[in-house]
Amino acid sequence: MDLRPRRIGDVIVLGPAGRVDHLNADDFREAVEPHLAQCEAGGASLLFDLSGLEYISSSGLRVLMIAAKLSKPRGGRIAVAAPRPVVAEVLEISRFNLVFPVHASVADAVQSLASE
Amino acid sequence: MLIRFWGTRGSLPIALTAPQVQAKVAQALLAASGRQFQDLAAASAFAASLPFAVTRTFGGHSSCVEIELKPADGGSHEYVICDLGSGVRPFGSSVIAHQGVTTPNVYHVFMSHLHWDHIMGFPLFTPAYIAGNLIRIYGCHQNLEAAFRAQHGAPSFPVDFSQLAARIEFVALTPGEEVTVAGLKVLPKEQLHAGGSYGYRFEHAGKVCVYSTDSEHKLDDAEVTDAFIEFFRDADLVIFDAMYSFAEAISVKEDWGHSSNVVGVELCQLANARRLALFHHEPIHDDTRIANIEAETRRFEEITRVDAAPLDVFAAYDGFEIRL
Numbered sequence: 055m056d057l058r059p060r061r062i063g064d065v066i067v068l069g070p071a072g073r074v075d076h077l078n079a080d081d082f083r084e085a086v087e088p089h090l091a092q093c094e095a096g097g098a099s100l101l102f103d104l105s106g107l108e109y110i111s112s113s114g115l116r117v118l119m120i121a122a123k124l125s126k127p128r129g130g131r132i133a134v135a136a137p138r139p140v141v142a143e144v145l146e147i148s149r150f151n152l153v154f155p156v157h158a159s160v161a162d163a164v165q166s167l168a169s170e
Numbered sequence: 171m172l173i174r175f176w177g178t179r180g181s182l183p184i185a186l187t188a189p190q191v192q193a194k195v196a197q198a199l200l201a202a203s204g205r206q207f208q209d210l211a212a213a214s215a216f217a218a219s220l221p222f223a224v225t226r227t228f229g230g231h232s233s234c235v236e237i238e239l240k241p242a243d244g245g246s247h248e249y250v251i252c253d254l255g256s257g258v259r260p261f262g263s264s265v266i267a268h269q270g271v272t273t274p275n276v277y278h279v280f281m282s283h284l285h286w287d288h289i290m291g292f293p294l295f296t297p298a299y300i301a302g303n304l305i306r307i308y309g310c311h312q313n314l315e316a317a318f319r320a321q322h323g324a325p326s327f328p329v330d331f332s333q334l335a336a337r338i339e340f341v342a343l344t345p346g347e348e349v350t351v352a353g354l355k356v357l358p359k360e361q362l363h364a365g366g367s368y369g370y371r372f373e374h375a376g377k378v379c380v381y382s383t384d385s386e387h388k389l390d391d392a393e394v395t396d397a398f399i400e401f402f403r404d405a406d407l408v409i410f411d412a413m414y415s416f417a418e419a420i421s422v423k424e425d426w427g428h429s430s431n432v433v434g435v436e437l438c439q440l441a442n443a444r445r446l447a448l449f450h451h452e453p454i455h456d457d458t459r460i461a462n463i464e465a466e467t468r469r470f471e472e473i474t475r476v477d478a479a480p481l482d483v484f485a486a487y488d489g490f491e492i493r494l
Contacts, residue, residue, distance in 0.1 A: 076395065076440075109474065112416055112433050113389050119420050140473050147466045148432050149415035 055081040059089065065099045065164050066092060071106035074114030083117045090121055095129025099167040103160050105136035115150055122153060131170060135163035171377040172238040173407060173447075174491040177231030177257020180383075180413045180428070180450035181287050184230035190456065197224045222487075223457035229488025231257035232287040233383060233450065235409060237372055239353055242268050247275045248352050252370065252381045252409075253282055254307075257488060258291035266296055274302035278351050280358075281309035282383050283367035284317040292318060293327045303336035308343050308351070310358050310368045315340040343368075359401050361385035363427035371401055377494040378405040380443075383450045385411050386419070386427045387437070395437075402441035406494040409486065410434040412448040412467070431467040435474065438481050445482040445492070446471075460485050 055078060057068040066089050074082050093100045100121065104110075122132050135157040137145060145151045157163035177183075186194075201220050207213040217225040234257030240246035242265070251261065265275060277297060282288055297303045307314065318340075322331035331338075343349060345360040345368060355373040360366065362385060369382035380402055389395060402408050414423050416432040431448055438446045448467060451460055464485035471481050484490075 076389075076392070076436075079389075111474075112430075112436055115416065116389050116420055119417070123421070143469065143473055147470045148430070149417035153417050153421065 055085040057085045061098070062160075062164050063168060064097075065101050065167050067101045067103050067160060067164075069103040069106055070110075070114075071108075073109045073111075074107065074117075075109065075111035076113040079111070079113035079117055082114055083120065086117055086121055090124050090130075093121075093125040093128070093130035093132065097130065099131040099133070100125065101160065101163050101167065102132075102134045103136055104134055104141050105138070105160075107138065107141050110141055110144060112148070115144075115148055118150065119153065131167055133157060133163045133167060135160045171372075171374050171379060171406075171494045172241075172491055173379055173409075173494065174236040174238060175234075175257075175447075175449075175486045175488060176236060176251075176261040177234035177253075177255040177291070178228060178449055178451055178486040178488055178490075179230050179232050179255075179453055180411070181232070182453045183232050183256040183287075183290075184453045186227055186230070194224055194457075221461065223461040227457050227487070228451055228460045228485060230453075231255060231260065231488050232290065233282070234258045234261055234291060235381060236261060237354070237379060239374055247273060248278070249275060250278045250280070250352055250354060250372075252280050253288045253383070254279060254290075254292040254295065255288050256291045256294075259294045259296075260488075262294075262296045262298075271300055272302075274304070276352075277303065277305045279305065279307045280356065280370050280381070281307060281311070281314065282361075282369070282381070283363060283365060284309075284311055284314065285365065285384070286321070288384070289317060289321060293322050293329065298334045298336045298338065301335040305336050305338045306341055306351075307338065308341045308349075308356075310343050310345055310360070311366065312342075314342070357401075359397075362388065367427070369401065371405070378407075379494060380405045380408045382408060383411040384427055385429055386425070387429050387433045389420075389433070398437055399441045402437055402443050405438075405441065405443040405445075407445045407447060407492065408434070408438050408441075408443045409447045409449045410438075411450045412463075413450045413452050431463060432470060435467060435471045435481065435483065439471070439474065439478050442478070443481065444479075445484070445494075447484060447486040447492075449486050451485070
């Protein structure tokens, strides 16, 4: 899965697109994993730009949770930004909005991560 | 097939507190806004028109669900229930109220597992004390009988198991091996829970009810997930452990052995199930919270449905019944 990684300052931005569900969640996980090593205290922050995401199932959310579990103990920071309305609802109903900061835009998220 | 919920609360029975009841009454009085009611029936009809959490409660008894194939007043003396949580006490009282104490009955009980909230009602299940009754307790745990004997006697209870007047039999089942009991085809399935738990798929006359409580879904093994999808396949009703939010279930409460509303919807959608009963409610959730979760889950089903047929989602409550 191509997450179109890009870097804005100390923030690595990953942009999953389309649907992430039980059919391609493993691909999503494999695409995220290489970026986790840099997500630690003093290193880069990881930002998921969800603007291209149409839907994410529990299997996809689980990948985000794994990323958080691996990064947070090392002081890494993870956030999500720009979810479409449906994905924003999924984040709220699953209570993932309590796990990650959910920002309205990538710019807001980058600013917030930079100021932490 | 009629499904009747006698106990829907997870982990620990609860009861409404005085302040909670007072708050409900106050909300109902505000909603009444000076209306006059001719009689109790009119007032009751108005109460029924208010939101569920205002005038009713999801209840506090721990797990007990009845599967009725023939109504008791139709001459049936055979009952099928899942689990013996505290909800089995009102179930037993209801049977006696309808049949009297002298009518011998046969009770088929399918045990998900032996944790206390699922067996705690049995010492207060009145039919167990009445000679002539037969109680068959089915389960996949090797220590099935030992668990019941251990709680039924000193120092936990004043009456020893050996003093029960009913005939009580324990029947060992094997996961994956279907049996026929009381006209029901029953398929047990192993689930992920501390000490093991088992779900049951009940089929009768073309109707399917799946009872799947105390079951954690890790979603890290496609084969395991696919097996549950097949277990739920085309079910008319899936009774599902939705104790936690999805985020809780895979983070701070991972390995606690329970699941979420979100996973329940997804599995039912993939399995083409028709109805999903949110079950094993978290004991710290009040009625408003459960009603909100029910509404959110319906919305989640709606936005994730795509081309699938609608899945009817509801939060089960003590006293609720649904015909399949």
